[in-house]
Amino acid sequence: MSDRSHSMRGAGFGPVLAAQRAYAQQAEGRSKFGLVVPEAFIRGIRDLGYRGNGDAIAELIDNAIQAYADRVDVVFGYAGSSSGKKPVQLAVIDNGHGMEPSMIRMAVMWGGTHREGDRKGLGRYGYGLPCSSVSLGRRFTVYSQVAGSGLHAVSLDLDDLAAGAYTDTVGDIVVPKPVQASLPPFVQQQLARAYPSGWHCGTVVVIDKLDRLEWSTAHGLRENLSRQFGATYHKLRNETALYVDDRFVEPVDPLFLTPHFHLHALDDDRANAFDPIRIEARNPENRSYMGAINLRYSWLPPSFGSIDKGRDAVGLNANERFAILKEYHGLVFSRNGRLIDVQTRTPWTTFINNDRYIKVEIEFSAALDEAFGVTTSKQQVTVSPFIWDLLRRHGLPKAIEQLRNKVREAKAIRRMVALWPGEGEQRVSERAMGVASTGVPREASQSASRTRPALSPYQVRIEHAAKGPFFRIEEAGDVRILHLNSAHRFYDQIYDAPASNAEFRAALEVLLFSLGDVILDCDGESDGFGQAHVISWSARLEAALSMLASHLSQDSGQGEEDDGGEPEGG
């Protein structure tokens, strides 16, 4: 305990108790002591549970999927808004079995569910619909119709609730009765588009007074929600088609193992799978079956997130996959086929940036909710020691190490290939120079190509020119050629010295290309001035390197001349 809390204990009780007394006295005026304090409930409930808009809207999609909808639309409305860009209403529309009026009323209530104790589907608490709706806006309406009957609706407005509009004569807060209703125009328009032969049953949740949107434009909302839902529901897409703003949401497997899913075959790179594992969780006391866990593994080639495969996925060189690599980085947890969390920490290891190229998915059945610490909002897991131990015994830590090794090996091979190109392939320095500092290839004609260009506008050549400069740069058409002079001491003592290596040579080539660029650009204006400088540098460098060599050979003593080096003074 700190000093501060000690002094608080001594001096702070009085005022706190006084504040409590004042609050309770004021509450005496209440006619009823219901379990919740309405104003406080409204204040607090809005902030409970959801990491973002996507997670909240997903609750409504969960409900639609559980109602056997084969199409779900997330759409935006702009009624009364001055801008056509920022939505003021949001609706989730499904064609599931719908609800009878009395159930609509229950669905609006916190805790209202017909799925109590059910672990087969996505929902079980009776909180999803109202909690997610109020986390987005201050008013929501549930419209629903079962086949062969009319549309009914119940609205709940938090401002009205706070003003006492739902409080009855004895002080209870009562959810309004369902009434016959018609859908707002923006929902009707989408229904006409999506169901040309009519919408016969289903549910529409409309959220108004949207004061909690994370993106200020429909475009931003659509792109981000689509990406999230594409991954969240990728395993449930045989059953349900998802649309955001009337655009089909492509399913994305964050392990990139499912053929025909979006981004799986974006280019020639493919994810590599390890064998999946099925684990049966059993009660440690009586060995009774509790539920199943399925592990999937993949590792990705180092160029998986890159457009130009020769370079890392940074800045403009990141392809569409890269956002998924970043967002689903760590252990991906999936509950009854629906992604609910991603975590980078395990008891044995923490995922770092480099681990973006290894993927692990832990799919568990909702029967194991307690063991996975699933919360009411179902957006989060807190894995219990029992489950970690089970995962360890079934080889998860070992598999993570093996996946890492695969990526390490692949990176080493990629590096070798870059440093020792094959016949007719570009050197790494030539490729590096071919891309301007903005990340865009220097020659516009090559920017269109996603693969490595066959001919770079930069080339390295070795020439033997006695008494020539240590390098010269030549412009031949649109190609800039760096000639390295093997007759100059620079070549043997620096570029190709015993301590040099492929990486160092590539760096020197880039250095000289850069000097060469400036020289050529200067010489365009002041004829030959730059090249003349190189000749002076070369003479000075030859003399200095000669002196350096003589110092080094003296230092290393007489007996070391049998090292295969060239005789001095050649």
Ligand SMILES: Nc1ncnc2c1ncn2[C@@H]1O[C@H](COP(=O)(O)OP(=O)(O)OP(=O)(O)O)[C@@H](O)[C@H]1O
């Ligand atoms: N789109 C829908 N179609 C048909 N019935 C629905 C729909 N959405 C909700 N319901 C009904 O309303 C009830 C309440 O939904 P809500 O999301 O609040 O709870 P839940 O899905 O049962 O549990 P959870 O809190 O885990 O989501 C559901 O049990 C279901 O009976």
Ligand SMILES: [Mg+2]
């Ligand atoms: Mg639900």
